Amino acid sequence: MQIQRVQQVQPWIGRPETEAIEACLERNWLTEGPAAAAFRQNLGQLTGSPHISFAPNGTLGLFLALLALDLPRGSEIIIPGFTFMASASAAVFAGLKPVLIDVDPNTFAARPEAFERAITSRTSALMPVHIYGQAANAAEIAQLGRRRGLAVIEDAAQACGVRYRGQHAGTFGDVGVISFFADKSITMGEGAVVMARDPALARRISLIRNQGRESSGTFVHEMLGMNFRVTDLQCALGNAQLARLPQVRADRLRRYNLYAEALAGLPQMRLMRLDPNSDFIPFRFPLLCPRMPELREALENASIQTRSMFYPLHRQPCLQGLIDAVDLPICDTLFGEGLCLPIHQGVSDEDVRRTCSIIRHTLMQESVAC
Ligand SMILES: Cc1ncc(COP(=O)(O)O)c(C=O)c1O
Structure with a gap:
């Protein structure tokens, strides 16, 4: 199929x-x-x-x-x-x-x-x-x-x-x-x-x-x-x-929790911390993992499109000469390790489970970089 x-x-x-x-x-x-x-x-x-x-x-x-x-x-x-x-x-x-x-x-x-x-x-x-x-x-x-x-x-x-x-x-x-x-x-x-x-x-x-x-x-x-x-x-x-926003919010939160549960306990992975002062309408499912490129490739091979996090602004070619040089180590880490999984209305529970099982499987294998 x-x-x-x-x-x-x-x-x-x-x-x-x-x-x-x-x-x-x-x-x-x-x-x-x-x-x-x-x-x-x-x-x-x-x-x-x-x-x-x-x-x-x-x-x-x-x-x-x-x-x-x-x-x-x-x-x-x-x-x-x-x-x-x-x-x-x-x-x-x-x-x-x-x-x-x-x-x-x-x-x-x-x-x-x-x-x-x-x-x-x-x-x-x-x-x-x-x-x-x-x-x-x-x-x-x-x-x-x-x-x-x-x-x-x-x-x-x-x-x-x-x-x-x-x-x-x-x-x-x-x-x-x-x-x-x-x-x-x-x-x-x-x-x-x-x-x-x-x-x-x-x-x-x-x-x-x-x-x-x-x-x-x-x-x-x-x-x-x-x-x-x-x-x-x-x-x-x-x-x-x-008019769909309440449904979008509820469905995205449910999908977010499904992802979070299915990925729980993976020692190489970190999720964004949710600020208790803020509401949350998940925009993507963002995660951090030092082996992000391997995850990206494995998911792409399984027809699951992911997205990296932002390329840090202080490194953007078009801003050189317009900004002062700065060190922004967290922005660098987010780009180096950050991966966004899809969370929109077209993502089924089965898609979430399949995505998470590919991630688990990939992380259980020896890192190719080692
Ligand atoms: C943080 C942030 N700022 C600005 C924009 C620009 O919005 P637009 O794509 O509607 O021009 C975006 C859009 O993706 C964004 O994510």
Whole structure:
């Protein structure tokens, strides 16, 4: 019997999504309209954010937020070295210099103390990143920002529905961004939401994203802006997906626990520590193992697609010359030993058991490197 390949990423799409998009087409309203209004309202309820705008994706959402913050050109923004490239590229395109810090070896998020240590007279902003489905301690990082007069922009790309001590990720600082890319817990295909605290900042965001004017159809532009708008089709998709979030959360948690139980007791393996202050909606099943390359190969040979963890930002070729040289040993270890297993709705319990038995079998064999 042919085994079906287990993909790393697979959106969960069905009738509700098709019907929502068909309704848009039948209304013949394609730009941000009724579906965007409904999605904005539902996201407001989910996150508690008073000011919500959409962006074409998380990367441009971060860029838009930084443009609106209007931080001094060449000033420094402190960013964890363990994140997707977009956290840093948005900052560079906004004229800022990323200063990279190491992360906690257990939760993989940068701690408030690490941000504090990196602050200099050149710092203008802090960017906590919520990683792998749990929230960083953005509450304390936002307090630090307020105490030191620094902007706080939260990269909550991976954290839709995730709360820290009951408050939604991305709503602690001045502004936060959630991505709805196709690999996220829920998706718009491409898309993001930008959440601002302050009405004046929210207004700047809404002007910049709409060509520097209050509403489309007018030709007087109060300020220079761009087009960061999305379509009603994307919002209809996002809204249908949002209704699935409780089920996605429950199913992913169940699958996470299945993985964790089946891998328990393997001495060469370490899992991410779950912060009791944070909710958890697993984004992947991340694990650390010094024999990660062997595991990756064995799983690939069994048609199970895995993914490595982030290549550390301080080693990214495109950032050389734009950042100062730093040593980030935890980021290096996470890249060297980290492996992500798929956890989406298309992964069956049988897939989880098969994956774990391949991992056990591989680790029980002599290491080829020895
Ligand atoms: C931590 C983090 N930041 C930013 C982004 C960028 O979001 P997008 O892919 O929507 O541009 C991602 C996306 O995968 C991410 O994981």
